[in-house]
Amino acid sequence: MGEERVDRSEGFGERLLGGLLDRARLLxxxxxxxxxAEGVAGIGGREVSILLQDYAQELLVPLPGRKLHVGQPEPMADSPAGRAFLRVDVVEVPQAGGGVRMYLPLLDGSDQVGVMALTLDTVDDDDRRLLRRLAGLVADMLVTKNAYTDQFFLARRREPMSVSAEIQWGLLPPLTMTVPQVAVAGILEPAYRVAGDSFDYALNDNILHLAVIDAMGHDLDAAAMATIVIGAYRHARRVFVSLAEKYxxxxxxISRQFGNDHFVTAQLMHLNIATGELELVNAGHPAPLLIREGTVVRQLESATTLPVGFGxxxxRIKEHTLQPGDRxxxxxxxxxxxxxxxxxPFGEERLIHCVNRLGQEPSDGVRADLRRLSHTLKKERRGRTSDDATLFMIEWHGGAADPLATLD
Structure with a gap:
């Protein structure tokens, strides 16, 4: 009996996506x-827009480019593009003159890059499937080419940015990561003047490594300390195992570079994403808040540790155990x-009140909820952000990884 032949002929979808991939490599x-725009036109789409998130996470701004439709920035809140971005879902809006305007989130892995908008005369399930895959390819292309140009940065920047803020934004990992067991999201304020605050994370096997830091001072001095301490953290994370060694x-x-009159407060964590076991070192930082079912239930206390740089x-490492759904x-x-x-001072009590109040509203996911909290806190402070103000949230679900992603 002859071996069954596998059909390797090129279908429409492969021809469209493969053609884009082949050509993008050298462009x-x-x-x-x-x-x-040319690829979208191949399936009957028109008025293509690429919308990127601005640094303050308030607007989705159009990327300029030949053959792209460049309209006005769209608000992150209360717009179809914003809903697609924050909820990580396709939004379809019937047009008065006929056709459907589609907004597709651009996902590089689990980090939202922006939104692709386009108009089709009619939409069926084949269109939706192909466009979702096209959006994924577009996100990867944008992330790859972003490393070679300032074009995307300039589109996202809505006001002048300080040198220290440029340094900090260049230091950050993706603002969001989502896998079945855990999701994380971070936000920095003031977006265009931040200096000493930063965060970093990495998921290595089942351990989520996290650091949130606040370097003393302002401007370039603080940015320089933040750069060195994050660099040291990443090096230690890739060499050592324990939180104590990282600290x-x-x-x-910091002490060797700046002397003992400079310091950085830091929060270091290891979270086992399979079991929910959390290890914590708190070096002069406000204690993290444990949120369960939308309500702050307690602070995650840790033994007193001097800020980084004081020797x-x-x-001592404090251990906590999370429950599924905890933040x-x-x-x-x-x-x-x-x-x-x-x-x-604004105070921790008012922070907790805001968290609890927003926790009673329907959740749109970690990134959308953290953004809403950040903007609510800023409004409560009447827009004041005289010092760096950083939020970072972890949501733990637990459970086994997809067995198809596990190699024997």
């Missing part, structure tokens, strides 16, 4: 936009130390 960044390595890096003793909110002191009209 300079400025020609990616017309290539995308010691970061401490030595503290080996820190952990990390924040820097710029959130709670901002002064109101009467000179009073």
């Amino acid at each position: 300079p960044p400025q020609l990616i936009a017309p290539l995308i 010691a390595f970061m401490d030595r890096a 503290g003793e080996t820190p 952990v909110l990390c924040y820097t002191d710029g959130i709670i130390e901002e002064r109101d009209d009467y000179g009073q």
Whole structure:
């Protein structure tokens, strides 16, 4: 009996996506936009827009480019593009003159890059399937070409950015990561002037490694310290195992470079995403908040540890166990130390009140919920952000990984 022949002929979808992939490899960044528009036209799409998130996470701004439709920025809240971006879902809007305007989230892995908008005369399930895959390819192309150009940065920047903020944004990992067991999201304020705050994370096997830091001072001095301490953290993460060793390595890096009159507060965590076991070292930072079913249930306490750079003793590691659905909110002191009209600090109690109030609303996912919290806190502070104010949230679900992704 002869071996059954596998059909390897090129179908319509492969021809469309494969053609884009083949051509994008050699194209300079400025020609990616017309290539995308050409690919969408191949399935009858028109008025193609690529919308990228601005740094303040308030607007989705159109990427300029030949053959792209460049309209006005769309608000992240209360717009079809914003709903597609924040809910990570396709939004379809029937047009008065006929046709359907589609908004597709651009996902590079699990990080949202932006939104692709286009208009079709009619839409069926074949169109939806192919467009979702096309959007994934477009996201990968944008992320790859972003490394070679300032074009995408300039589109996202809505006001002048300080040198220290440029340094910090260049230091950050993706603002969002989502896998079945855990999701994370972070946000920095003031987006265009941030200096000493930063965060970093990595998922290595079943362990989520996390650091949130706040370097003393302002402007370039703080940005330089943040750069060195994050660099030291990443090096230690890739060499050492324990949180105590990470702390010691970061401490030595700051003290040797800046002396004992400079310091960085830090929060270091290991989270086993399969079991929910959390290890915590808190070096002069506000304690993280444990949120369960939308309500803050307690602070995650840890043994007292000196800030990084003061040559503290080996820190004692505090262990906690999360339940499925728990969220952990990390924040820097710029959130709670901002002064109101009467000179009073914003305070942890008001932070918890805002978290609890928003926790009673339907959730749109970690990134959307954290963005809503950040903007609510800023509104409560009457727009004041005189110091860096960073939020970072972890949502743990647990469970086994997809067995198809596990190699024997």
